Amino acid sequence: MRKNIIALALSAALIVGTLVNTVSVIPVQAADDVITIRVCNWEEYIDEGGWDDDEVIDLESGDILGENALYEDFEEWYYETYGQRVHVEYSCFGTNEELYNMLTLGDKFDLVCPSEYMIMKLMTEDKLVPYSDGFFDEENELNYYIRNVSPFIRETFESNEIDGEYWNEYAACYMWGVLGFLYNPDVLSEEEVSTWNLLINEDYCRQITTKDNVRDSYFATLGAIKGDLFLSEEFLNDPDYHDRLAEEMNDTSEETVAEALEFLQQVKDNVYSFETDSGKADMVTGKIFSNLQWSGDAVYAMDQAEEEDVYLAYSVPEECTNLWFDGWVMLADGIEGDAARQQACEAFVNFLSRPDNAVRNMYYIGYTSSIAGGTDGDQIFEYVDWNYSAEDDEEDVVDYDLGYFFGDEESGDYVLTVPEEQTYRQLFAQYPPKEVTDRSAVMRYFDGDANARINRMWINVRCYNIGKIKAAGWAAIIVAVLAVAAAAIYFKSGKKKTKAIRRPPQPQ
DSSP states (O other): OHHHHHHHHHHHHHHHHHHHHTOOSSOOOOGGGSEEEEEEEETTOSOOOOOOGGGOEEETTEEEOOOSOHHHHHHHHHHHHHSOOEEEEEEEESSHHHHHHHHHTTOOOSEEOOBHHHHHHHHHTTOEEOOOGGGGOTTOTTOHHHHHBOHHHHHHHHHOEETTEEHHHHOEEEEEEEEEEEEOTTTSOTTGGGSGGGGGOGGGTTSEEEESSHHHHHHHHHHHHTHHHHTSHHHHTOTTHHHHHHHHTTOOOHHHHHHHHHHHHHHHHHSSEEESSHHHHHHHHTSOSEEEEEHHHHHHHHHHHHHTTOOOEEEOOSSOEEEEEEEEEEEHHHHTTOHHHHHHHHHHHHHHTSHHHHHHHHHHHOOEESBOOSTTOSHHHHHHHHHHOOOTTOOSEEEEEOHHHHTOSSSOTTEEEEEGGGGSSHHHHHSOOHHHHTTEEOOOOOOHHHHHHHHHHHHHHHTOOGGGOOHHHHHHHHHHHHHHHHHHHHHHHHHHHHHHHHSOOOOO
C-alpha cells in the first residue's frame, strides 16, 4: 500500500510538471491505440514480484530482484522498446485438459503455455499460428529466445514433429523437466526408489502417492511393465535406442493398455492416494514417504521441507523417464491475422527469455527454464553456480557437468563443484545429468482411438473395473441394490405417515 501511495504521488507530480512546462515527455496515446494480448499460463508459473530486499540475487553480472510481476514489467519494456503501449490480460489454468475445455467453450486467448502433448494436439487441429521468420533471426538483439535457448532444448524442438510439422515452428519452450520420485532418504533406500515398481512395493503400502492424471500414471506404468526390456543389454546397446525407447513409451496397443490396467489396479491397492498437488505437503509433514513428482515441484517441496529441518531427495528410475516441456504457442482464433498482436506475443516470449528474467522465473517457481544464455552471456550458469556451488572449505564435494545443457561438453567450462548431496537433491532435479536425459522419452499426442482406449482404462482404474466383476459379484450387487431400493421405499412411506400424524388440526 505504501508503495502504491508513493507511486500515485510521483505520477501526480509528473502530470503537474508536464502541464506547467507544456512539454510532453511521453506521447499520449488514445485508448484504442493500446494493443491487448490475452495470455493464459499455468497457476503460479511466472514471477509475480514482491520479493523481499534480502532476496536479491547478487551475481557478478548484476543484481536481480523481482519487484513487479514480469507481465507488468513487460508492458513498460515493450513501450520503451517499440514506442507502443501494450496491455497484458493475464489469466491461469490448472491442467492441460482444463485449458482445452476453456478453448472449446469459447474463451479467447492469444498466447497460451500448454505441455508438449497438448501442443501436438493443437497443432493437429490447426489451432495454432506459426512463429514469424523474424522471431528466428539471431542477429536481432531483441530475439532473446532463439539467441539463448539451450542447444539441448533447441535440438529437441527442431527434431520432434507431428504430421510433418516440427515443434519449433509453433512452440517456444518455456520450462522443462523429468518425472521421478520425491522421497525421504531416511526411510527409503536409493535402490528402492530407482525403479517404477516402487508404486507396487508392498513394504510401503499406503505410504506412497501417485499422480491423478492418466498421462503421468500411464508413463510410469509403461516404465514398470517394460522395465526388463529397457534394462536389457540388447536394448541399451541398440544403435536406435532412443527411437525404440520413444516407440515403446508411446505404445497404446490393446494388449499393452490391458497390461497397464492390471498394473494400475495394483497401484491403486497400494498407494495412499492419487493426487494432483497435495503430495508435496504430505511429504513435508511426513504423512507419506514417496511421491511421484515432476522435477520442478520436487525442488519446491525440498526447499519447503528444508525450512522444517526435513531433508528430502529426488530419484529418476533406471528404466527410463519422461522428458516433458511446457511451451508458448499462439492461437489462430485469438491472433486472427493481427500482425501487431502477433508481434506483441512474440515479444512477450522474448522478454521472458531474457536471461535475467529467466533467472527470476526459476528462483520464484523452482522449475527449470529452457534458456541457457549463450549469446547474451553466462548469466544463467552464473545463477546455477550462485545457487548450488560448494563453499571453498566444504568437504564431500563432487563435480557436476552441465555442458550438455549449456552447449559445450568438451571444454569443461560448465562443470560445477557441488556438495555431494546435490547429486540427489535440488540440483539433480532442476538440472538432471546427461545420463538421465539420455534415457528419457517424450510422451506424444495420442490419436482418437488410442486416446479413447487409454481413457476407458483410466476410468476403470479411478472408478471401478467392471470387467473384473464375476457372476457372483453381479448377483451380490443386484441384491444390494434391491435391498437399498426397498429400504428407500419403506423409509419414504414411513415419512409420509409421520408427517400426516403430526399435521396440526385444520380450522373448521
